[in-house]
Amino acid sequence: MLTVEDLWVDVGGKQVLKGVNFEIPDGRTHILFGKNGSGKTTLLLTLIGFSAYEVVQGRILFKGIDITRMPVNERVQLGMGVSFQRPPAVRGLLTRQMADICNRSGADYKELAERLNFTDFLDRELNVGFSGGEMKRSEMLQLMLQKPDFIMLDEPESGVDIENMHLIGKVASELLERHLNRTRKRSGLIITHTGYILDYLNADLGYVMIDGAIVCSGNPYQIFSTINEKGFEECANCTI
Ligand SMILES: Nc1ncnc2c1ncn2[C@@H]1O[C@H](COP(=O)(O)OP(=O)(O)OP(=O)(O)O)[C@@H](O)[C@H]1O
Numbered sequence: 001m002l003t004v005e006d007l008w009v010d011v012g013g014k015q016v017l018k019g020v021n022f023e024i025p026d027g028r029t030h031i032l033f034g035k036n037g038s039g040k041t042t043l044l045l046t047l048i049g050f051s052a053y054e055v056v057q058g059r060i061l062f063k064g065i066d067i068t069r070m071p072v073n074e075r076v077q078l079g080m081g082v083s084f085q086r087p088p089a090v091r092g093l094l095t096r097q098m099a100d101i102c103n104r105s106g107a108d109y110k111e112l113a114e115r116l117n118f119t120d121f122l123d124r125e126l127n128v129g130f131s132g133g134e135m136k137r138s139e140m141l142q143l144m145l146q147k148p149d150f151i152m153l154d155e156p157e158s159g160v161d162i163e164n165m166h167l168i169g170k171v172a173s174e175l176l177e178r179h180l181n182r183t184r185k186r187s188g189l190i191i192t193h194t195g196y197i198l199d200y201l202n203a204d205l206g207y208v209m210i211d212g213a214i215v216c217s218g219n220p221y222q223i224f225s226t227i228n229e230k231g232f233e234e235c236a237n238c239t240i
């Protein structure tokens with residue numbers, strides 16, 4: 001589904017990613033761990049194609065197509081979707097209008113909005129004045145309507161209370177895992193610090209990013225418990 005080869009990325013004149021390599025097969029969910037400032041969000045925003053992230057070396061293949069220089073809208077058309085760590089506020093655009101843009105199949109999403117405790121926010125401007133947890137629910141609503149083949153979640157738990165975490169976890173599971181009449185799992189890359197989202201998914205592989213490079217890969221649940229017990233330094237000692 002996704003192959004990243006020797007990816008070097010500069011942002012704002014700073015070299016942030018330094019030779020990132022990994023591959024996510026179809027139907028697999030991989031987890032990205034790493035300290036604050038290690039380059040996780042930079043990787044996701046490079047994958048979705050934001051122009052501020054300058055690829056100075058390497059390439060990104062999605063569904064076998066080289067998308068390294070492809071604009072964001074074409075990547076989304078190809079089946080990429082992302083929930084941002086800090087979604088942008090957009091004045092003049094109602095959340096309902098954004099949901100309609102994502103809703104390519106024209107599904108009735110009244111029930112989904114209710115499940116996400118989100119009905120009251122649809123007629124507000126997108127993310128304008130939204131609390132942390134409200135923004136995350138807004139992002140999940142958009143992804144549920146978009147149904148991308150490859151789903152990136154950047155800290156889906158941040159700012160989310162325990163009850164809403166349960167909602168978000170269930171929705172993430174519906175997006176990624178086999179569900180009702182969908183026998184195929186989707187593919188995903190998820191960044192988490194707290195690990196709460198891991199309770200709702202069958203994650204296949206975990207990575208640890210340190211200073212712009214992936215230094216370790218393995219069972220994501222084991223990696224998470226190692227980080228909890230011994231910190232990231234222990235992961236730096238691991239050789240892939
Ligand atoms: N536009 C920019 N200009 C300058 N530096 C930037 C820019 N964007 C990101 N950086 C720097 O790149 C580094 C990696 O940032 P990034 O947001 O990818 O980290 P992260 O791993 O997602 O961290 P966190 O866990 O805190 O979200 C940081 O040192 C950050 O300050």
Ligand SMILES: [Mg+2]
Pocket residue numbers: 040041042085154
């Ligand atoms: Mg980040």
